[in-house]
Amino acid sequence: MRLAYTTAATTAVAALVFLIPLGWGLRSDHRDQALAEAAQRTSTVAGAIVAGAGQKGVAAAITEAGGPVVHVPGLAPTDGGRASARQIDQAATSTEASVVEVAGGVVRLQPVTAAGKSWVVEAFVPDSELGANTARDWWLLLGLAVVLVGGSVIVVDRLARGAVNSANNLVEAALAVGDGDLDVRISPSGPRELAEAGYAFNRMADRLVSSRTDERELVADLSHRLRTPLTALRLDAEALDPDDTQIIDLTADEVDRRRGIRRIRQAIATLEDEVNSLINTTRQAVAREVAAAPEEGLCDASEVVRERMTFWSALAGDQNRQYRVVGAQMRIPVPVARAELAAALDAILGNVFRYTPQGTAFEVALSRRDGWVALRVDDAGPGIPDPERALRRGQSQQGSTGLGLDIARRLTQSTGGSVSLDRATMGGASVVMLIADAEAVPKTPSRFGLVGRGRLGRRPS
Structure with a gap:
């Protein structure tokens, strides 16, 4: 105005x-x-x-x-x-x-x-x-002046209104981004300068979202990397002597040593809880972003398996565990987010390293058939005596951070699939995640005939 x-x-x-x-x-x-x-x-x-x-x-x-x-x-x-x-x-x-x-x-x-x-x-x-x-001439000239002034005001008001609206939209969007709403975008309009500012604002917001996603992925990756040595530390701590100090005939040095063992175990448990909490927080943020942008919820299962096995191979070598990866050579797209599939596979592999003795072999196999992709993890450990109870426990979580069967179950159910537990041909537990194939029409879930249960060969060099 x-x-x-x-x-x-x-x-x-x-x-x-x-x-x-x-x-x-x-x-x-x-x-x-x-x-x-x-x-x-x-x-x-x-x-x-x-x-x-x-x-x-x-x-x-x-x-x-x-x-x-x-x-x-x-x-x-x-x-x-x-x-x-x-x-x-x-x-x-x-x-x-x-x-x-x-x-x-x-x-x-x-x-x-x-x-x-x-x-x-x-x-x-x-x-x-x-x-x-x-x-008469003066009145005509006065009327002409009024028309010129009125016409210019109307034209400028029309032009200025568009520019002012564009500027107001840009200000409101900038304030929204400042308040933390990175999903806001504007439709560039108005004069060329304001339109260019609108395009630049949208690019800036996209870069902010990308930077935030990269930061969360970095946090998640660092958390996973921390969890591997933590698992090794926890296993080593569990292999130490008991930390019970209630036995009366212990010497003072023995009591101090057992108290030190207890502190080590407690510190490892606390640190593991913090890492798990950090992973959960990052996973929830990524899940919200995936829900807001479903077109990004697609990944290559073979690539995820190869990447995560490269990650876990260091700990497997430290614990003298032989392992084999089957069927991860070809591209197999699945309709889930990359971070979610990696988290589910890490959860199952983490259980293998946590609940089986050191030196226990395991196998990760990937296959596709009849519109479904099967991701199987077998081990040569003691197995799971009651698979149904284990699945129920995973569903209730019992205060778990989600680094177990419940993670895999939620992931597969989001695509219409399922998780099943069975006895592996290696003698231990067999966990199969059935995920819809992104390039095929889903059919009735079935885990039979999807993954061959061959014998464990040599660990790749």
């Missing part, structure tokens, strides 16, 4: 600067036109006198010209004239016609010399004729 007022004032000043001189010019034109008509009348009478038309001819010329008056210098002014004797005598001595102001208007005095005699022809022009149509 302020811009409209400024534009109106500027247009008004420009209109005044242009129209006022134009009005004065029109007024001068009207005056010159009236004097030109008076000159024509006096010239008609003067021509008759010079031509020697006689008294009757001059009278006829006077009548035809509209009543000019003929004066003789040195004598009293002729009746009907408005010029004084002095003005007549001055005009007679001049070689050109003169215009003299009188009461009610002006008179044009034209000297005439013929046959050795002098005359002065007078034509009166009233003020009404001098200013004829001047008022």
Whole structure:
């Protein structure tokens, strides 16, 4: 609105600067036109006198010209004239016609010399004729000024409204981003500069989202990397002597040593809980982003298996565990987020390292058939005595952080699949995650015939 007022004032000043001189010019034109008509009348009478038309001819010329008056210098002014004797005598001595102001208007005095005699022809022009149509012209110019100012205000208001709306939208979006809403975007509009600012804002918001996602992925990756040595530390701590200090016949040194073992175990448990909490927080944030952008919830299961096995291979080597990866050479897309599939596989492998003795072999196999992808993890450990109870326990979590069967179950159920437990051909537990194939029509879940249960071969070098 302020811009409209400024534009109106500027247009008004420009209109005044242009129209006022134009009005004065029109007024001068009207005056010159009236004097030109008076000159024509006096010239008609003067021509008759010079031509020697006689008294009757001059009278006829006077009548035809509209009543000019003929004066003789040195004598009293002729009746009907408005010029004084002095003005007549001055005009007679001049070689050109003169215009003299009188009461009610002006008179044009034209000297005439013929046959050795002098005359002065007078034509009166009233003020009404001098200013004829001047008022009309001023009103027209005033109306034109009003139209110009009003039109400029309307046009500028229309143009400025779009620019102001674009600027307001940009401000509101910037405030929303400042408050933490990184999903806000704007539709660039308005002048070119504001439109470019809108595009730049959207790119900035996309970069912020990308940076936040990269940061969370980095946190999740670091957390997974921390969990591997933590698992090794916890297993080593569990292999130490008991930390019971209630036995009376213990020496003071033995009591201190067992208390140190207890502190180590408690510290490892606390640190593991913190890492698990960090993983859970990151996983929930990534899950919300995946839910908000389903088109990004697609990953290559083979790539995830290869990546995570590279991660776990270090701990497997430390614990002298032989392992084998089957079927992870070809691309197998599944409709789940990469981070979620990696978390589910890490949860199952973590259980293998946690609940089986060191040196226990395991196998990770991947296959696809009939619209489903089977991700199987077998081990040569003691197995799971009651698979149904284990699944129920995973469902209730019992205060778990989600690094177990419940993670895998939620992941598979999100695609219409399932998780099953069985006895592995290696002798231990077999966990199969059945996930919908992203490139095939899902069918009834079935784990039979999907993954061959071959014997464990040599660990790849």
